[in-house]
Amino acid sequence: MDRALREEIDQLHAELCQGLADSKRIAILYALSDGPKNVSEIMETLEMSRATATRHLKVLRESAMVNTERDGVSIYYSLADKRVILALNLLREVLAGILSQRKALAEAIL
Amino acid sequence: MDRALREEIDQLHAELCQGLADSKRIAILYALSDGPKNVSEIMETLEMSRATATRHLKVLRESAMVNTERDGVSIYYSLADKRVILALNLLREVLAGILSQRKALAEAIL
DNA sequence: CTAATATATACGTGTGAACGTAAATAAGAA
DNA sequence: TTCTTATTTACGTTCACACGTATATATTAG
Numbered sequence: 430m431d432r433a434l435r436e437e438i439d440q441l442h443a444e445l446c447q448g449l450a451d452s453k454r455i456a457i458l459y460a461l462s463d464g465p466k467n468v469s470e471i472m473e474t475l476e477m478s479r480a481t482a483t484r485h486l487k488v489l490r491e492s493a494m495v496n497t498e499r500d501g502v503s504i505y506y507s508l509a510d511k512r513v514i515l516a517l518n519l520l521r522e523v524l525a526g527i528l529s530q531r532k533a534l535a536e537a538i539l
Numbered sequence: 540m541d542r543a544l545r546e547e548i549d550q551l552h553a554e555l556c557q558g559l560a561d562s563k564r565i566a567i568l569y570a571l572s573d574g575p576k577n578v579s580e581i582m583e584t585l586e587m588s589r590a591t592a593t594r595h596l597k598v599l600r601e602s603a604m605v606n607t608e609r610d611g612v613s614i615y616y617s618l619a620d621k622r623v624i625l626a627l628n629l630l631r632e633v634l635a636g637i638l639s640q641r642k643a644l645a646e647a648i649l
Numbered sequence: 650c651t652a653a654t655a656t657a658t659a660c661g662t663g664t665g666a667a668c669g670t671a672a673a674t675a676a677g678a679a
Numbered sequence: 680t681t682c683t684t685a686t687t688t689a690c691g692t693t694c695a696c697a698c699g700t701a702t703a704t705a706t707t708a709g
Contacts, residue, residue, distance in 0.1 A: 432586070435566075436562065436566075438631075438634075439562035439563075439565045439566050440562040441634055441638075442562065442565050442627070442630065442631055442634055443559070443560055443561050443562040443564075443565055444560075445630050445633065445634055446556055446559040446560040446565070446630065447557075447560040447696095449553070449556040449559075449560075450553055450554075450556040450557040450559075450560045451553050451696090451697080452546065452549035452550040452552065452553040453549075453697095454553075455549045455552050455553055455556070456545070456546075456549050467655080467656090468655070468656060468657090469654095469655070469656090476542070478698085478699075478700095479655085479656080479657090480656095480657080480658085480698080480699075480700080480701095481697080481698070481699085482656095483656060483657055483658085484657085484658090484697080484698085485697090486656095486657095487657080487658095488696095493637040493640075494633075499706090501655095501706075501707070502654065502655050502656090502705090502706055502707060503654095503655065503656090504655075504656065510633045510636055510637075512629050512630075512632055512633050513629075513630070513633055515629055516626040516627075516629040516630050516633070517552070517626075519622050519623075519625055519626040519629065520552065520555050520556065520622075520623070520626050521548075521552055522622055523555065523604075523620045523622050523623055523626070524548075524551055524552055524555055526620055527603040527620075528551075530603075557666095561666090561667085563667095577685080577686090578685070578686060578687090579684095579685070579686090588668085588669075588670095589685085589686075589687090590668080590669075590670080590671095590686095590687080590688085591667080591668070591669085592686095593686060593687055593688085594667080594668085594687090594688090595667095596686095597687080597688095598666095609676090611676075611677070611685095612675085612676055612677060612683095612684065612685055612686090613684095613685065613686090614685075614686065650709105651708100651709085652707105652708085652709080653706100653707085653708080653709100654705100654706085654707080654708100655704100655705080655706080655707100656703100656704080656705075656706100657702100657703080657704070657705095658701105658702080658703065658704085659700105659701085659702075659703085660699105660700090660701085660702095661698105661699095661700095662697100662698085662699095663696105663697090663698090664695105664696085664697085664698105665694105665695090665696080665697105666693100666694085666695080666696095667692100667693085667694085667695100668691105668692085668693085668694105669690105669691100669692095670689105670690090670691095671688105671689085671690085672687105672688085672689075672690095673686100673687075673688070673689085674685100674686080674687070674688085675684100675685080675686075675687090676683100676684090676685080676686100677682105677683085677684085677685100678681100678682080678683075678684100679680100679681085679682075679683095
């Protein structure tokens with residue numbers, strides 16, 4: 430694989446990660462892992478404004494991590510690929526490791 | 540788990556993802572998955588300026604995804620948790636899925 | 650068609666990230 | 680100490696993101 434190709438893939442890879450790099454979008458993805466939801470359900474469950482929910486869903490849709498399906502007035506958003514949740518779970522384990530290491534540090538001070 | 544706690548965890552989770560949300564940092568992490576490297580090796584292998592390499596390594600160090608160890612004049616950076624690579628690989632699979640879907644779309648046009 | 654509801658967007662603002670260039674710090678060699 | 684190499688940071692610029700508020704679009708009900 431030549432350099433230009435690798436850089437382009439890394440760029441797309443980074444854009445996918447950028448889609449995950451917001452606490453509200455992470456909350457939305459976990460909420461959708463329980464099943465499809467419309468904007469109203471998301472904004473109520475996660476306590477964010479309608480505009481905020483819509484905008485974050487747009488980001489997730491544009492990065493192809495969620496799909497949409499209209500049902501009458503409502504538009505239901507669903508998770509496009511469960512591996513996104515698996516990746517998030519792995520990173521959550523990494524986070525737990527970091528925090529427990531910091532906890533050990535904190536205790537060593539005393 | 541109450542709301543404030545969940546939001547704080549999601550925030551930390553997002554900051555970890557933010558650390559992955561750059562093509563050069565992704566390239567660095569994959570390079571380090573082959574073994575520890577110093578700044579010079581990274582800047583040469585990945586063709587980026589010294590300052591850029593240092594700054595990205597600083598981001599990765601501050602998010603605790605890499606560790607450092609001094610060896611004489613050089614400072615060697617190493618991957619702190621291999622699960623980061625596992626998560627990146629999962630997301631790369633997701634990316635492959637998205638691209639193959641787009642390829643199918645492209646072919647359907649003709 | 651008109652009203653009502655669901656979703657999406659425009660505008661303005663504030664904040665933070667990434668970069669190149671140049672200067673600063675740190676450790677080892679002479 | 681002085682020189683050299685490795686790493687890091689400061690400065691200034693540019694660009695992208697997230698948000699609240701207000702407005703626009705789209706679908707269904709009456």
